[in-house]
Amino acid sequence: MQIGIDFGTSYSAAAAYVQGRLEGIRFGEQSQFRTAVFFPAAVPDPADFYLSAERELEVDAYVRSAKAAQRSAYVAWQQRRGEAERLSGWDKAKALALASEPTERSDADLRAAGIRHVRRNWMENLVRQSQGAVVKVNDALFGDEAIDAYINDGLGHLVESPKSMLGYKLLPNARRVILHIASHVLEHIRLSATRQLGTPVRAAILGRPVEFKSAMGAKGTEQALEMLTEAAQSAGFEQIAFLEEPAAAAMHYHTQLTLPERSLIVDVGGGTTDVAFAEVGGTAAAARILGSWGLPRGGTDIDIELSLAAFMPLFGRGHPLIPVHHFREAASVQSPPQQKEFRGHNYRDAPQPFGTRLQELQRIGSTSLLNREAERMKIALGQVASDRVELDFIEHGLAVELDLRHRDQAYADFLDKLAALLGRVRGDIGVVPDSVFLTGGSSRAPLIREVVAREFPGVRIVVGDASLGVVSGLAVAAGQWEL
Ligand SMILES: Nc1ncnc2c1ncn2[C@@H]1O[C@H](COP(=O)(O)OP(=O)(O)OP(=O)(O)O)[C@@H](O)[C@H]1O
Ligand SMILES: [Mg+2]
The missing domain is CATH 1.10.340 (Endonuclease III; domain 1)
Incomplete structure (x- = not known):
């Protein structure tokens, strides 16, 4: 059985074609999971924590100081509101809108936060005492669970978005760690798919950005593909192939269309933005990719x-x-x-x-x-x-x-680069596409949609599934290709 795997910077997903039907692999209740892994350290059980009399006093002290802070936030708010009331017209409306009332947290809430605080200090002391403790590789956690465990317990190592490191110069030790993590993620996917599909999964088509994030240019992409291949092999895959992510999304879009069109596929993800120009729809067996472009920037x-x-x-x-x-x-x-x-x-x-x-x-x-x-x-x-x-x-x-000033500041550089990329694509293809197909989580952002619409005025915009466009196409390819 062959599956398609979207090993994303922010989210990973997998899918297969089973008896002519697309089947998404589930990870617990989810159709994708955050690409994060946490390896807990082998230190005493967090369940060993209890509230001794001394720790109760620490909790009380926390609650007292939180209440004092809450009171002063309230006084500061009243002051701001008083000042706002003295203004008039638009200035007043704006100042009132900005002076939002601080939320008052209940005693139970504050006590729970206090207990978490004391528990975290206790944990951190344990970590300090157990420096060099063995990391428990077999107990790795994935996705949001990994991040939560790290934030709450802190005992171990968290790596978020390992994909964004693959294209960088890595010292031997760092290379080993990143490889190890990538292969853990891929093994997690392989085993979940094997369980769900009820048959051993040993072959996969992996998505890849046109250009990986890197400080070494094309060499970075070469290294990333080598590392992903090695990681997939140690995760138990015997056959693998790569397909550019926007080309995969084109293969999926192709299956949705009866009439042929020339479409520009734009995948704005967490780490990279990838574009392909493709002939889709009609009677052809598969989409025909006419060109692809990459920008190693994303959400x-x-x-x-x-x-x-x-x-x-x-x-x-x-x-x-x-x-x-x-x-x-x-x-x-x-x-x-x-x-x-x-x-x-x-x-x-x-x-x-x-x-x-x-x-x-x-x-x-x-x-x-x-x-x-x-x-x-x-x-x-x-x-x-x-x-x-x-x-x-x-x-x-x-x-x-x-507010919107912060948002505009945060987006400015990315939007400039996106506009430059789309301008280059427009020049390269030399024709007006029939449609622009949008996918990738960041394509949900209104500012990003505006730039796409501005660069291709009058062109029909097709909003695809932001999360699953790429993985669906990888599954189409996995169903068709002989690896
Ligand atoms: N409504 C939204 N507005 C803006 N950004 C969003 C929205 N929803 C999700 N995102 C962003 O989309 C990104 C994740 O998108 P996606 O899952 O397509 O990325 P990925 O496939 O993991 O990354 P890549 O393809 O670059 O390796 C994150 O940066 C997330 O914050
Ligand atoms: Mg993606």
Whole structure:
């Protein structure tokens, strides 16, 4: 049995054609999972935690200080509102809209947060005492479960989006770790598919971006493909082949059409943006790919920019005494080397309040939590003009209001590059396509759709399944090709 595998920067999925029908592989309840793996360390069981009298006192102290912070946030809000009331007209409406009332957390909520805080300190002490503990490879967790385990327990190693590292120069040890992780993800997929389909799965067609993220140009893509091949082999695949992700999406779109057309397939993902021009539909057995183009940028790059624009000023970005590259390191959760650099800085004497906040951000799980908030806000700002983020895990009562200026700052560089890419594609193909087929999670973003529509005015836009367009096409190929 051959399956199609979309090993994505942000999400991975798999599917097969079974008796002429597309069957998505399930991962628990989900049709895809976050491409993240967590290897827990072999240290004492988290279930060993209990609330001793001493720990109860710590919880009480936490609750007291959280309540004090809540009270001062409330007073500050009343003050802001009072100031807003004194304004008039549009200024007043705007100021009132921005002064949103801080949410009051119930006592039970605060106590639960206090217990989590004390439990996390307990865990971190254990980690410190058990430095060098053996990592339990067989207990690896995947997807959101991996990230949650890392944030809550912290005992072990988390790698998010290993795909985005494959094209970079890697020291032998880092190469081994990334290979190991990629092969774990692929094995997880292989075994899930074997279980669901009831037959051994040993062959796969893997999606690949036209150009991988890399600092080495074409060499990076070559290295990434070598590493993925090796990872797939050690995951138990005997035959594998690669298909460019937008070409795969074209194969899927082809099966949906009766009349032939020339379509531009645009896949805006988490790590890369990939485009193919293809003849689809009609009586041909498969889509015919006429050309492909790649931009090694995607949604995760926008998350980093949003974090830099909206969150990092709270950590001292812009302060002359804190080097500016520290903030990019902290925001780049996909890069273990950059995360390690960030954790290695000493902020004991850094200007306040930034020093303490940066130390909090260095704690296990904090950069992942902050990144989640950046991604969540990026998505929210596609629908609403402003929203508030509470950063209690950094400091009680710390919050920030994000608005469209932050969103525009975060998207600016990506949108420029996307417009340049589409302009180049327009020049290369020399004809007006009959349609533009959109897929990839980031294609949901209104700003991205606007750029596509602007670059191809008047062309019909077909909105495909943002999450499953590529994997469906890989399954079509897996059903047709003899590997
Ligand atoms: N409504 C939305 N608005 C903006 N971005 C979104 C939205 N929904 C999902 N995304 C983004 O889409 C990205 C994930 O898309 P997708 O699953 O296509 O990526 P991937 O296939 O894992 O990555 P790649 O193909 O680049 O390796 C993430 O960056 C996510 O934040
Ligand atoms: Mg993708």
